[in-house]
Amino acid sequence: xxxxxxxxxxxxxxxxxxxxxxxxxxxxxxxxxxxxxxxxxxxxxxxxxxxxxxxxxxxxxxxxxxxxxxxxxxxxxxxxxxxxxxxxxxxxxxxxxxxxxxxxxxxxxxxxxxxxxxxxxxxxxxxxxxxxxxxxxxxxxxxxxxxxxxxxxxxxxxxxxxxxxxxxxxxxxxxxxxxxxxxxxxxxxxx
Amino acid sequence: xxxxxxxxxxxxxxxxxxxxxxxxxxxxxxxxxxxxxxxxxxxxxxxxxxxxxxxxxxxxxxxxxxxxxxxxxxxxxxxxxxxxxxxxxxxxxxxxxxxxxxxxxxxxxxxxxxxxxxxxxxxxxxxxxxxxxxxxxxxxxxxxxxxxxxxxxxxxxxxxxxxxxxxxxxxxxxxxxxxxxxxxxxxxxxx
DNA sequence: GGCTATGTATACAGGTTTGTAAAGTCAAGG
DNA sequence: CCTTGACTTTACAAACCTGTATACATAGCC
Numbered sequence: 198x199x200x201x202x203x204x205x206x207x208x209x210x211x212x213x214x215x216x217x218x219x220x221x222x223x224x225x226x227x228x229x230x231x232x233x234x235x236x237x238x239x240x241x242x243x244x245x246x247x248x249x250x251x252x253x254x255x256x257x258x259x260x261x262x263x264x265x266x267x268x269x270x271x272x273x274x275x276x277x278x279x280x281x282x283x284x285x286x287x288x289x290x291x292x293x294x295x296x297x298x299x300x301x302x303x304x305x306x307x308x309x310x311x312x313x314x315x316x317x318x319x320x321x322x323x324x325x326x327x328x329x330x331x332x333x334x335x336x337x338x339x340x341x342x343x344x345x346x347x348x349x350x351x352x353x354x355x356x357x358x359x360x361x362x363x364x365x366x367x368x369x370x371x372x373x374x375x376x377x378x379x380x381x382x383x384x385x386x387x388x
Numbered sequence: 389x390x391x392x393x394x395x396x397x398x399x400x401x402x403x404x405x406x407x408x409x410x411x412x413x414x415x416x417x418x419x420x421x422x423x424x425x426x427x428x429x430x431x432x433x434x435x436x437x438x439x440x441x442x443x444x445x446x447x448x449x450x451x452x453x454x455x456x457x458x459x460x461x462x463x464x465x466x467x468x469x470x471x472x473x474x475x476x477x478x479x480x481x482x483x484x485x486x487x488x489x490x491x492x493x494x495x496x497x498x499x500x501x502x503x504x505x506x507x508x509x510x511x512x513x514x515x516x517x518x519x520x521x522x523x524x525x526x527x528x529x530x531x532x533x534x535x536x537x538x539x540x541x542x543x544x545x546x547x548x549x550x551x552x553x554x555x556x557x558x559x560x561x562x563x564x565x566x567x568x569x570x571x572x573x574x575x576x577x578x579x
Numbered sequence: 580g581g582c583t584a585t586g587t588a589t590a591c592a593g594g595t596t597t598g599t600a601a602a603g604t605c606a607a608g609g
Numbered sequence: 610c611c612t613t614g615a616c617t618t619t620a621c622a623a624a625c626c627t628g629t630a631t632a633c634a635t636a637g638c639c
Binding site: 234235236246247250255256 | 595596597598599600
């Protein structure tokens with residue numbers, strides 16, 4: 198419960214619902230939420246609209262499911278990178294983001310969605326939760342790996358801003374800024 | 389020429405066009421681009437649709453004009469703050485952003501627009517230019533005020549990421565992150 | 580006076596959007 | 610054998626969207 202009661206368990210989804218979610222995830226990220234209609238999603242996934250509405254309620258529900266599913270599949274990738282990383286493990290965040298940026302070219306899906314949606318949208322809490330988890334996980338790693346840091350919370354937020362600032366501008370400045378952010382972060386952690 | 393040939397000179401606009409631009413700027417920022425229709429803009433500004441299309445061509449043209457106008461009115465405010473600031477003047481960026489954040493609550497208008505628009509959209513170059521000007525102006529101030537800095541370009545980008553990272557998350561984390569970013573920046577500049 | 584630019588009022592074309600209704604197919608499992 | 614659940618097909622309702630056409634009013638300026 199708590200967070201997990203909103204998880205999307207792919208095994209619980211019918212094949213049609215799973216296909217819809219896959220196609221919607223791809224299109225929503227590549228083109229944004231508003232430009233992609235449910236007709237397009239239904240056509241592309243070869244599953245009909247009534248099934249879409251039966252499974253996700255309405256478009257807003259599908260958007261929320263898209264972001265939840267994206268988080269749920271991405272998070273284990275992050276944790277695996279953290280588990281495999283040398284100390285200071287906080288740099289693993291930069292590596293995972295850089296790896297993502299090789300295949301996805303529109304920056305942060307959550308910030309993009311937040312820019313399009315009103316705060317009342319059911320997906321907005323998903324966005325907030327995702328960012329909150331990133332920020333707190335980063336703070337945990339700093340506190341564990343650099344226990345002698347005078348102000349670990351401030352250092353964690355410092356890295357958070359470097360990481361997220363670079364990713365937010367990925368579409369404008371490309372991957373270079375992310376690499377530069379990583380170098381700066383490395384310098385900060387060495388002291 | 390160069391950049392200025394795309395400036396929006398408010399004196400060159402007819403009263404109707406000016407009103408349209410004002411109303412569109414407000415609505416596009418507050419609600420986003422896609423949710424605001426031209427009918428709404430025409431109704432709210434009490435100027436009819438044919439005048440809107442005569443002055444701005446189409447909705448895309450109005451969106452581009454919105455961002456150009458926003459930049460053109462904001463930039464002198466920034467320059468005034470820079471002129472009035474003590475060294476290191478780079479901190480003036482944080483103060484202007486923080487002042488903005490008191491009245492506007494949806495973060496960076498340019499990142500928000502970038503998230504909604506395709507790269508082929510006529511407004512996209514306006515977004516790129518705005519961010520580029522911010523980044524280079526910041527680098528100029530660093531180079532002038534801290535001439536002994538070993539790597540001024542890297543320090544400038546460091547501040548850029550702190551500044552923009554905090555502003556990009558304004559809608560999620562509020563003004564606190566911006567204040568924290570400023571403190572971190574102050575610490576970096578003191579050395 | 581007459582030209583030009585600005586704006587109004589009204590209506591419409593043509594397309595796209597979300598969302599629903601109704602009837603029927605197909606396969607697994609008790 | 611028969612119920613249940615997943616899915617299809619087709620059609621439709623009701624908004625909403627961008628953009629245009631037509632005809633008229635008004636005011637400044639040469």
